Amino acid sequence: MDRVKGKVAIVTGGAKGIGAAAASRLAAEGASVAITDISRDEEQVAEAIRKAGGRCHLWHMDTTNEDEVRDTIDAIAAAFGHIDVLVNNAGIAGVNKPTDQISAAEWDEVMNVNVRGVFFCTKHVIAHMKRAGGGSIINLSSIYGLVGAADNPPYHASKGAVRLMSKTDAMLYARDRIRVNSIHPGYIWTPMVQAVAHDSGQSDEAFRAELAHLHPLGHIGEPDDIAWAVVYLASDESRFMTGAELVVDGGYTAR
Numbered sequence: 001m002d003r004v005k006g007k008v009a010i011v012t013g014g015a016k017g018i019g020a021a022a023a024s025r026l027a028a029e030g031a032s033v034a035i036t037d038i039s040r041d042e043e044q045v046a047e048a049i050r051k052a053g054g055r056c057h058l059w060h061m062d063t064t065n066e067d068e069v070r071d072t073i074d075a076i077a078a079a080f081g082h083i084d085v086l087v088n089n090a091g092i093a094g095v096n097k098p099t100d101q102i103s104a105a106e107w108d109e110v111m112n113v114n115v116r117g118v119f120f121c122t123k124h125v126i127a128h129m130k131r132a133g134g135g136s137i138i139n140l141s142s143i144y145g146l147v148g149a150a151d152n153p154p155y156h157a158s159k160g161a162v163r164l165m166s167k168t169d170a171m172l173y174a175r176d177r178i179r180v181n182s183i184h185p186g187y188i189w190t191p192m193v194q195a196v197a198h199d200s201g202q203s204d205e206a207f208r209a210e211l212a213h214l215h216p217l218g219h220i221g222e223p224d225d226i227a228w229a230v231v232y233l234a235s236d237e238s239r240f241m242t243g244a245e246l247v248v249d250g251g252y253t254a255r
Helices: 017-028 042-051 066-080 104-132 153-176 191-200 204-212 223-234
Strands: 008-012 032-037 055-060 085-088 135-140 178-185 245-248
Touching (some): 008 066, 017 032, 042 055, 085 104
Parallel strands (some): 008 085, 135 178
C-alpha cells in the first residue's frame, strides 16, 4: 500500500484491459488517477475505483487530436494540482496483412494512435512535470518492439518506434528529473487479444492455448501482470531507472 501515495497519474486508454488494471492498481497504491479514453466505458472503471476508496476522475480524450490532448492534460493538472505520472497505454492492433497489401490509410491509422498519440501526450505533459519537479512517463510498447514476427507490420513498427521514443525522451529530460521507460508485455488476455481470437475463427480456449505455447512459462499474461510493472515504474522504487525496457513476457523474448 501507498507505493505511489500523493502522486497524480494519467492513464490513457484506461477504460479496459491493461489501462483499467493499471488505473486500479495505481489508485489502490495511493495515487490520484485521471483516466482518459475515447470509450465511454471508462465511467465504470472510475466508479469502481471510487467505490474502493480511491480518487479517480475521467476525461474523454482522443490521443490523436493534439488540441484535445493539450486541453485535457491542462484540465487534469488544474483539477489535481500537479501531474507526476503519465502512462501512455492507448493503442490499437490495426490490420493483419502483409506489408504489400496494406493501404496508406491502414498504416496511418495505427501510427496515429500508437505513435502520434504517445508523442502528443508526452509533449503536453512535460511542462507540468517540470513544474512538479520531475515525473515518470511509462510507455506501453510490446514484445514486438523488441523482436519481429510475420504479422501486423504497422503494429510492430509502431511499437518499435515507441521503444526508441522512450530512450530519446529519457535522455532529453533526465536533467529535469523526468524518467521515461517502456514496458514490453508478452501476450496479455485483453479485449484487443480477444478480438484477434474471434477473428481467427477459433474458440477463446483454443486460441489462448495456442498462445500459451509461445511463452516458456506455459501461459499468457493477465492485465494485472502489467499493472504491477506500471506501479513499479511510477513509484520512487524505480528512481534510478530511465531509458530502460521492462520486459514482462513470460519468457517469450528469451527464446
